[in-house]
Amino acid sequence: MLVVPVKEGENIERALKKYKKKYEKTGIMRELRSRKEFEKPSVTERQQKIKAxxxxxxxxxEI
Incomplete structure (x- = not known):
């Protein structure tokens, strides 16, 4: 469970922004999307090589 401490007088939008950032860092949505469909290990490996x-x-x- 994510806990976002809210200071006295802090804006709700700011607290929501902090919550969303923490939620993104956990990677829950990425994992859910990856589990939605099975992907062969060879396909995953190929995609990683292309990204690299x-x-x-x-x-x-850049250099």
């Missing part, structure tokens, strides 16, 4: 190649290209382009 993309990241490497972006890093080499």
């Amino acid at each position: 190649a993309y990241k490497q290209r972006m890093r080499s382009a």
Whole structure:
């Protein structure tokens, strides 16, 4: 369970923003989406390789 401490006089929108940020960091939604359908390990591995190649290209382009 996520707990977001709210200070005296703090805006509700700010507290909601903190809650949403904490919720995103837990990765619950990502996990739910990944469990929605089964994906073969080979497909997952291929996607990871494609992402890694993309990241490497972006890093080499920066330098």
